[in-house]
Amino acid sequence: MMSTNQALGILFQIYQSLLVVxxxxxxxxxxxxxxxxxxxxxxxxxxxxxxxxxxxFHKDAVMAYNASPLFxxxxxxxxxxxxxxxxxxxxxxxxxxxxxxxxVIALVGVFALARVFIALAAMDIGTAFGTLGARREMxxxxxxxxxxxxVFFTASLISHSTQLPRIVxxxxxxxxxxxxxxxxxxxxxxIVLLAENARIPVDNPSTHLELTMxxxxxxxxxxxxHLALVEWASSLKLFAYISIGIALxxxxxxxxxxxxxxxxxxxxxxxxxxxxxxxALALLxxxxxxxxxxxxxxxxxxxxxxAVLGLLIHxxxxx
Amino acid sequence: MDIAGVLPLDVAGLAVVLWMALGLLGxxxxxxxxxxxxxxxxxxxxxxxxxxxxxxxxxxxHASYAVLPLGLPGLPLHLGLDPLxxxxxxxxxxxxxxxxxxxxxxxxxxxxxxxxxxxxxYHLFLAGMALVLLADDAYMFMVAWETMALSSYFLVTxxxxxxxxxxxxxxYLLIAHVGAIAILLSFGVMQGxxxxxxxxxxxxxAAHLSVFWSSVVFLLALFGFGAKAGLLPLHVWLPEAxxxxxxxxxxLMSGIMLKTAIYGILRVTFDLLGAQQWxxxxxxxxxxxxxAIYGVMFAAxxxxxxxxxxxxxxxxxxxxxxxxxxxxxxxxxxxxALAALSLTATLYHSLNHAFFKSLLFVGTxxxxxxxxxxxxxxxxxxxxxxxxxAGLMLVGVLSISxxxxxxxFVSEWLLLQAFLLSPGLPNNYINMLIPVAAAVIALAxxxxxxxxxxxxxxxxxxxxxxxxxxxxxxxxxxxxxxxSWLALVCVVLGLAPVxxxxxxxxxxxxxxxxxxxxxxxxxxxxxxVDIDRAxxxxxxxxxAVLGVMLVxxLVVHYFYHGRTRRxxxxxxxxxxxxxxxxxxxxxxxxxxxxxxxxxxxxESELPSAFDTHPRYHGRSEDRLWxxxxxxxxRISEKLSSWxxxxxxxxIHLYLTYTFVTxxxxxxxx
Numbered sequence: 001m002m003s004t005n006q007a008l009g010i011l012f013q014i015y016q017s018l019l020v021v022x023x024x025x026x027x028x029x030x031x032x033x034x035x036x037x038x039x040x041x042x043x044x045x046x047x048x049x050x051x052x053x054x055x056x057f058h059k060d061a062v063m064a065y066n067a068s069p070l071f072x073x074x075x076x077x078x079x080x081x082x083x084x085x086x087x088x089x090x091x092x093x094x095x096x097x098x099x100x101x102x103x104v105i106a107l108v109g110v111f112a113l114a115r116v117f118i119a120l121a122a123m124d125i126g127t128a129f130g131t132l133g134a135r136r137e138m139x140x141x142x143x144x145x146x147x148x149x150x151v152f153f154t155a156s157l158i159s160h161s162t163q164l165p166r167i168v169x170x171x172x173x174x175x176x177x178x179x180x181x182x183x184x185x186x187x188x189x190x191i192v193l194l195a196e197n198a199r200i201p202v203d204n205p206s207t208h209l210e211l212t213m214x215x216x217x218x219x220x221x222x223x224x225x226h227l228a229l230v231e232w233a234s235s236l237k238l239f240a241y242i243s244i245g246i247a248l249x250x251x252x253x254x255x256x257x258x259x260x261x262x263x264x265x266x267x268x269x270x271x272x273x274x275x276x277x278x279x280a281l282a283l284l285x286x287x288x289x290x291x292x293x294x295x296x297x298x299x300x301x302x303x304x305x306x307a308v309l310g311l312l313i314h315x316x317x318x319x
Numbered sequence: 320m321d322i323a324g325v326l327p328l329d330v331a332g333l334a335v336v337l338w339m340a341l342g343l344l345g346x347x348x349x350x351x352x353x354x355x356x357x358x359x360x361x362x363x364x365x366x367x368x369x370x371x372x373x374x375x376x377x378x379x380x381h382a383s384y385a386v387l388p389l390g391l392p393g394l395p396l397h398l399g400l401d402p403l404x405x406x407x408x409x410x411x412x413x414x415x416x417x418x419x420x421x422x423x424x425x426x427x428x429x430x431x432x433x434x435x436x437x438x439x440x441y442h443l444f445l446a447g448m449a450l451v452l453l454a455d456d457a458y459m460f461m462v463a464w465e466t467m468a469l470s471s472y473f474l475v476t477x478x479x480x481x482x483x484x485x486x487x488x489x490x491y492l493l494i495a496h497v498g499a500i501a502i503l504l505s506f507g508v509m510q511g512x513x514x515x516x517x518x519x520x521x522x523x524x525a526a527h528l529s530v531f532w533s534s535v536v537f538l539l540a541l542f543g544f545g546a547k548a549g550l551l552p553l554h555v556w557l558p559e560a561x562x563x564x565x566x567x568x569x570x571l572m573s574g575i576m577l578k579t580a581i582y583g584i585l586r587v588t589f590d591l592l593g594a595q596q597w598x599x600x601x602x603x604x605x606x607x608x609x610x611a612i613y614g615v616m617f618a619a620x621x622x623x624x625x626x627x628x629x630x631x632x633x634x635x636x637x638x639x640x641x642x643x644x645x646x647x648x649x650x651x652x653x654x655x656a657l658a659a660l661s662l663t664a665t666l667y668h669s670l671n672h673a674f675f676k677s678l679l680f681v682g683t684x685x686x687x688x689x690x691x692x693x694x695x696x697x698x699x700x701x702x703x704x705x706x707x708x709a710g711l712m713l714v715g716v717l718s719i720s721x722x723x724x725x726x727x728f729v730s731e732w733l734l735l736q737a738f739l740l741s742p743g744l745p746n747n748y749i750n751m752l753i754p755v756a757a758a759v760i761a762l763a764x765x766x767x768x769x770x771x772x773x774x775x776x777x778x779x780x781x782x783x784x785x786x787x788x789x790x791x792x793x794x795x796x797x798x799x800x801x802x803s804w805l806a807l808v809c810v811v812l813g814l815a816p817v818x819x820x821x822x823x824x825x826x827x828x829x830x831x832x833x834x835x836x837x838x839x840x841x842x843x844x845x846x847x848v849d850i851d852r853a854x855x856x857x858x859x860x861x862x863a864v865l866g867v868m869l870v871x872x873l874v875v876h877y878f879y880h881g882r883t884r885r886x887x888x889x890x891x892x893x894x895x896x897x898x899x900x901x902x903x904x905x906x907x908x909x910x911x912x913x914x915x916x917x918x919x920x921x922e923s924e925l926p927s928a929f930d931t932h933p934r935y936h937g938r939s940e941d942r943l944w945x946x947x948x949x950x951x952x953r954i955s956e957k958l959s960s961w962x963x964x965x966x967x968x969x970i971h972l973y974l975t976y977t978f979v980t981x982x983x984x985x986x987x988x
């Protein structure tokens with residue numbers, strides 16, 4: 001028999017899953033709105049991503065004559081992976097019943113799975129921009145992915161677990177210590193976040209210059225509901241990455257496992273953190289300039305080295 | 320448990336004999352090639368199944384031994400079947416089952432007399448590999464090892480009319496024999512003058528060598544087996560021999576034969592020597608890391624699909640050696656639970672690699688038959704013509720890229736867990752170096768995904784790049800069955816890690832004295848240490864992703880119309896699209912070539928701006944070949960030229976040599 005706690009846990013898991021999938025476009029809208037303000041523009045409002053999604057869902061999908069089934073299925077796979085990733089990161093409460101199924105290494109694996117599929121789909125039509133985007137995406141990720149893994153490893157070594165809830169639990173509910181290794185990891189994580197979510201300085205989400213595109217080049221051939229799913233998945237990915245950042249570096253305020261009365265406070269804390277993180281991201285993007293594609297490996301190499309350095313410092317200092 | 324006095328060893332021995340008999344039968348039937356492909360190869364596949372069953376049976380049993388009434392007088396051959404051998408027999412049987420079924424379709428177009436010989440060599444090769452695993456003395460081991468090496472040499476040179484293939488075969492033969500000498504020497508040191516009967520593994524296990532001599536044994540064994548496995552810098556034969564061989568043979572060599580070398584290293588290091596020095600582990604770890612990065616880097620710049628896979632095999636061998644090195648280090652410092660975890664990861668990865676690499680290699684065979692091309696730069700869009708091969712190879716590609724919920728991810732996950740548990744070793748240097756090693760592993764894994772996207776994307780996706788040729792045809796029935804079996808096992812190994820890890824416990828028990836014990840919380844969750852520390856459930860994972868996908872698809876189609884139109888590709892409205900605007904294999908690898916430039920020896924010809932028919936030509940070659948092998952070749956040629964001073968081709972001169980030699984010898988006696 002399931003205990004009440006377990007039943008509540010599953011309910012909570014469903015609740016968080018729905019919350020993230022509905023909230024993710026809002027976060028994207030907020031970041032875009034902040035960017036507009038920082039650039040002295042009025043901006044379309046934070047709800048714009050929802051309007052775009054609604055418009056896209058209503059259109060007829062146009063696909064190239066030689067699109068294979070892989071091309072058609074990829075948006076669903078992408079969306080599924082990103083939703084799963086965003087749903088298993090503990091941001092409101094520590095106890096998430098689904099989390100033992102996938103730990104941080106599996107989380108990195110989910111991102112990799114989605115990336116491989118979108119890169120393959122980009123190559124499916126056989127256009128110049130599609131393969132270009134796929135190649136660049138894989139180039140960016142082959143350095144960003146190990147850096148992300150190393151960030152997770154640093155946190156895992158501190159908390160003696162690769163389970164996200166345990167990591168967050170260990171980091172949030174113990175006495176406040178400034179871990180030097182986590183500082184390095186945090187810096188590396190910011191770089192990975194920028195690169196993996198196609199933000200400036202590696203890529204530009206609102207670019208219209210074909211030659212500099214990475215992510216946008218891959219999804220050029222998608223339209224209507226497929227494009228909507230891809231865009232939504234991108235929002236979910238950004239949400240997931242920001243959640244990871246919050247979970248690893250600012251977990252304070254999260255509810256203990258089974259402590260349901262702390263939930264309202266935790267949700268408010270989360271919203272505040274998300275608003276701040278989105279504004280910070282917009283500020284960062286406004287301050288930085290897009291770099292040449294061949295500077296990107298150096299930039300990401302820095303992230304990788306910083307993450308490894310963080311790991312080494314953990315071994316040196318034991319903290 | 321023994322059924323009516325029959326031991327698993329008897330069944331395994333029977334399988335070996337059957338393989339040899341099938342090979343001879345194939346030779347006898349060379350006038351009726353359709354019988355060879357339609358009957359002999361499928362029968363060989365059934366024997367594979369028998370062997371795998373014997374292995375599965377034996378892995379939970381006590382070891383069984385037998386002395387054969389064969390061999391030299393007073394030097395009988397010994398066979399043994401313990402859990403370690405049993406595990407590798409399962410690997411051999413399982414993977415060769417798929418490859419043999421595939422071969423039944425693949426070799427259909429071959430000439431009768433070539434086919435007869437090939438059938439003999441093929442089955443002798445399988446029997447040789449099985450005997451390597453079953454051997455329980457150095458003598459039997461070397462005989463089996465040579466059978467395996469020679470039969471595979473003849474298989475590689477099946478198309479011996481092509482000079483390049485003869486050259487590749489020679490290189491393979493040479494390095495295989497340099498390695499074999501090292502292995503022989505390492506057995507010789509272990510036997511170490513303990514008398515004529517001390518050549519059995521049991522005697523070697525009992526012999527206590529000094530630290531110096533056991534280190535010599537380890538180094539010799541690492542060199543010898545490393546030559547077979549493709550360890551740096553002995554890897555040069557792999558990218559030559561694998562493309563030269565027929566695809567099913569490449570599959571056997573890469574998927575299975577390389578694992579016999581891993582078996583050899585495990586057998587000598589853990590079973591015979593008992594892993595005594597921590598620096599052995601560090602050496603294996605360092606060599607493994609270098610091999611892994613080197614292999615994957617070179618894989619990224621290849622244009623020949625089989626060379627790409629060969630380099631990827633080098634990478635995977637590197638990962639396996641990293642696991643072995645880690646296990647040695649943990650074992651030496653008495654952390655046997657962690658040693659068991661690293662060994663489990665290593666063995667699991669061996670099994671995975673056997674299946675997904677065989678799958679990919681036989682898949683390239685189907686592509687080769689369909690297109691007549693090995694250069695990926697002339698392919699493209701094959702997913703439309705070969706949906707079966709494309710679909711099944713996608714499983715292989717996702718598995719080898721280490722993506723959940725496929726099998727490659729499980730072994731990678733286990734290996735990374737072993738790394739994460741490393742703190743607390745008493746040696747500070749090792750404690751510092753291990754996280755760096757973990758970082759390198761992560762980098763290699765991420766690069767592997769790059770390589771595989773390139774491999775699959777260039778071959779199967781996009782538009783056809785080459786000139787118009789007859790449309791490619793999909794694989795035949797036997798080929799499909801073979802491919803499907805290999806893909807199925809990849810999926811099952813990915814979804815049922817708990818079961819596999821339980822079986823592997825029995826092997827690690829033998830090697831380091833303990834298993835992972837309660838490796839799982841329930842049958843769904845893999846948790847090698849304890850559930851709070853780390854856990855992974857591929858079944859839940861798959862269900863979640865599929866469930867979310869299904870819900871999304873239903874919602875999208877229920878609330879919206881879900882209409883689809885077809886049109887020309889958009890590509891930013893650029894009208895003059897041609898298929899040549901896609902990336903070629905070289906183009907896709909270009910960023911890697913640029914980032915890791917110092918490691919490659921790049922020759923390129925760039926066209927001038929005024930060429931009417933511009934041609935770009937680029938080659939990325941292995942620096943090690945020029946830094947190491949070319950000088951060795953030069954020295955040996957120099958030495959032989961001195962020897963040739965003695966050679967004049969006149970008989971009276973040679974008689975004089977003989978006479979002088981005799982006189983000199985007489986002076987000594």
